[in-house]
Amino acid sequence: MKSFKFLALSAMIGAVLAFTSACGSKEETTNSGSQTEGNNTEQANEEGKQLQGEINIDGSSTVFPIMEAVAEEFNTEQPGVKVSVATSGTGGGFKAFIAGTTDMSNASRPIKDEEKAQLEEKGIEYTELKLANDGLSVVVSKDNTWVDYLTVDELKKMWLEDGTVKKWSDIREGWPEEEIKFYSPGTDSGTFDYFDEVILEEQPLVEKATLSEDDNILVQGVSGDKNAIGYFGYAYYAENKDKLKVVPIDAGNGPVEPTNETVESGEYAPLSRPLFTYVKNDSVKKEEVYEFVKFTIENAAQLAEDVGYVKLKDEEYTEALETLEGLK
Amino acid sequence: MKLINHTSVVKHMKPRLVINILFKSLFFAATLFGLLVLGILLYRIFTQGIAYLDMQFLQSLPSRKPEQAGIKTALVGTIWLMAVVAPISLSLGVGTAIYLEEYAKKNRFTSFIQVNISNLAGVPSIVFGLLGLTVFVRALSLGTSVLAAGLTMSLLVLPIIIVASQEAIRSVPKELREASFGMGATKWQTIVHVVLPAAIPGILTGGILALSRAIGETAPLVVLGLPLFLAFLPKSVFDMFTVLPMQIYNWTGRPQAEFQSLAAAGIIVLLVMLIIMNSIAVLIRNKYQKRF
Numbered sequence: 126m127k128s129f130k131f132l133a134l135s136a137m138i139g140a141v142l143a144f145t146s147a148c149g150s151k152e153e154t155t156n157s158g159s160q161t162e163g164n165n166t167e168q169a170n171e172e173g174k175q176l177q178g179e180i181n182i183d184g185s186s187t188v189f190p191i192m193e194a195v196a197e198e199f200n201t202e203q204p205g206v207k208v209s210v211a212t213s214g215t216g217g218g219f220k221a222f223i224a225g226t227t228d229m230s231n232a233s234r235p236i237k238d239e240e241k242a243q244l245e246e247k248g249i250e251y252t253e254l255k256l257a258n259d260g261l262s263v264v265v266s267k268d269n270t271w272v273d274y275l276t277v278d279e280l281k282k283m284w285l286e287d288g289t290v291k292k293w294s295d296i297r298e299g300w301p302e303e304e305i306k307f308y309s310p311g312t313d314s315g316t317f318d319y320f321d322e323v324i325l326e327e328q329p330l331v332e333k334a335t336l337s338e339d340d341n342i343l344v345q346g347v348s349g350d351k352n353a354i355g356y357f358g359y360a361y362y363a364e365n366k367d368k369l370k371v372v373p374i375d376a377g378n379g380p381v382e383p384t385n386e387t388v389e390s391g392e393y394a395p396l397s398r399p400l401f402t403y404v405k406n407d408s409v410k411k412e413e414v415y416e417f418v419k420f421t422i423e424n425a426a427q428l429a430e431d432v433g434y435v436k437l438k439d440e441e442y443t444e445a446l447e448t449l450e451g452l453k
Numbered sequence: 454m455k456l457i458n459h460t461s462v463v464k465h466m467k468p469r470l471v472i473n474i475l476f477k478s479l480f481f482a483a484t485l486f487g488l489l490v491l492g493i494l495l496y497r498i499f500t501q502g503i504a505y506l507d508m509q510f511l512q513s514l515p516s517r518k519p520e521q522a523g524i525k526t527a528l529v530g531t532i533w534l535m536a537v538v539a540p541i542s543l544s545l546g547v548g549t550a551i552y553l554e555e556y557a558k559k560n561r562f563t564s565f566i567q568v569n570i571s572n573l574a575g576v577p578s579i580v581f582g583l584l585g586l587t588v589f590v591r592a593l594s595l596g597t598s599v600l601a602a603g604l605t606m607s608l609l610v611l612p613i614i615i616v617a618s619q620e621a622i623r624s625v626p627k628e629l630r631e632a633s634f635g636m637g638a639t640k641w642q643t644i645v646h647v648v649l650p651a652a653i654p655g656i657l658t659g660g661i662l663a664l665s666r667a668i669g670e671t672a673p674l675v676v677l678g679l680p681l682f683l684a685f686l687p688k689s690v691f692d693m694f695t696v697l698p699m700q701i702y703n704w705t706g707r708p709q710a711e712f713q714s715l716a717a718a719g720i721i722v723l724l725v726m727l728i729i730m731n732s733i734a735v736l737i738r739n740k741y742q743k744r745f
Binding site: 181182183186189192193194196197200208209210211212213217221338339340341358361363364365428431432433 | 514516517518597678679682683684705706707708709713
């Protein structure tokens with residue numbers, strides 16, 4: 126009996142300890158904001174004014190690194206504003222956006238018509254903002270000696286499911302008679318959606334493709350097999366240049382390799398995809414959201430490059446700022 | 454007359470010894486295999502992550518710059534989640550187990566419940582995530598709060614706790630109960646003073662296994678739409694939060710190699726938390742184990 130009480134007591138003490146330790150570290154929040162001084166950005170308007178409030182953001186995990194960086198920098202300026210960024214995916218993000226629980230929704234593809242219709246039904250007005258570009262990179266292994274470039278038609282012929290076994294020799298004369306191994310991001314990802322839409326015109330992708338939600342797995346798969354081909358975001362190629370060979374894409378104007386310059390100028394087509402965030406117009410009327418969105422547009426160029434994406438042209442950001450002013 | 458044919462014994466001895474040694478080494482190899490894999494895993498994680506593991510890592514917010522990134526929000530969030538899951542799942546689980554073992558009559562209804570509990574233990578965690586999303590996050594509009602996630606996780610681990618607790622209660626010798634009744638104790642007194650103290654080691658083992666699962670789960674929390682980046686800590690169970698496995702999962706998916714090292718450092722922190730939880734359970738268990 127005594128021991129049972131001891132147990133109950135120790136369990137309670139344990140619970141209290143857990144709570145106090147959680148509370149203890151809480152006090153630090155206000156300090157840490159000022160301790161971790163990031164490289165502050167040029168804008169210094171309303172320096173003295175500390176805003177309060179909450180901003181909820183959800184959506185694509187592809188856009189997440191940019192939003193994380195923005196929220197991180199914004200927090201050093203406005204520690205009173207509670208920004209949270211979730212990663213339910215583009216589609217999951219829009220569901221929450223339609224349910225009205227989020228202020229902003231990140232997306233790695235433009236909003237779909239049915240999502241537009243649902244938002245309309247709920248009476249939610251929104252504004253689309255472009256944040257950056259990502260150059261989807263088609264890659265092969267370093268051991269692949271024959272591929273010098275691919276045309277969009279060749280890509281389509283390669284990746285389209287038509288019931289046959291695909292060999293390199295089927296794609297272009299003179300290439301080895303060996304089976305092509307396909308590596309693709311999973312069907313839930315915006316990357317897959319975009320590739321499917323632009324290259325395959327929404328027809329099914331080869332069934333034999335190895336699908337993975339983790340792009341690092343695709344990197345490993347492609348780099349280890351000379352007959353492999355895969356595609357993913359530019360950042361994953363940029364980090365693994367020593368293991369992978371990028372394939373220049375010819376859309377009719379000669380082969381173009383994805384680089385920061387060709388993606389920014391739009392020369393690398395059609396695989397440059399824009400990354401978006403959708404803002405609820407009602408939310409922008411709140412000062413803290415307005416300031417956050419403004420901060421996002423002003424710093425998107427720098428922060429997007431920091432996390433491995435390609436910035437837009439300067440005038441596109443200026444335009445976005447004007448759109449935002451119109452919403453206030 | 455000789456009782457034992459010695460020539461035959463000598464003849465059979467050698468193959469028998471060989472078989473003995475064969476099986477011994479086979480089972481040893483099986484044990485070694487598990488240890489080896491664990492060893493490689495730990496070696497990889499520690500060599501990769503230890504460089505990033507310092508106080509700054511524990512006290513900073515996530516960041517796009519690997520050298521400044523930390524897991525403060527995730528670590529505190531995990532502690533909050535445990536503080537909600539542990540009391541809810543243990544009290545509900547042990548309560549159910551006591552009812553099923555001590556009070557419920559053995560009829561069809563009881564066995565129906567029994568079968569369902571066992572089945573629930575095998576349901577993929579993502580299903581519980583969807584349940585939590587519709588019931589707690591949306592219908593009860595708790596949002597992505599500590600409470601909503603804690604309730605979802607409690608449901609997820611409840612079957613494990615119930616089954617383990619039932620097993621522990623069942624293994625308490627019948628003589629003990631009968632002796633207690635014989636002394637004039639009521640059913641409730643018997644349960645509180647005789648059955649439960651004897652069953653505590655088993656219940657705790659199950660409980661800790663269940664909590665260890667809850668601490669490492671990612672899928673249901675992703676479905677709930679838990680945020681990944683937060684610049685603030687929860688102040689009550691109704692606040693938003695994030696947890697360690699989600700942060701680790703996000704880092705492993707990043708293209709930059711430094712983030713993968715950060716993920717390894719996060720895994721070390723998660724492992725240390727698990728080891729602490731397990732050792733507390735082992736301590737309590739050892740204290741009660743030698744009673745009968």
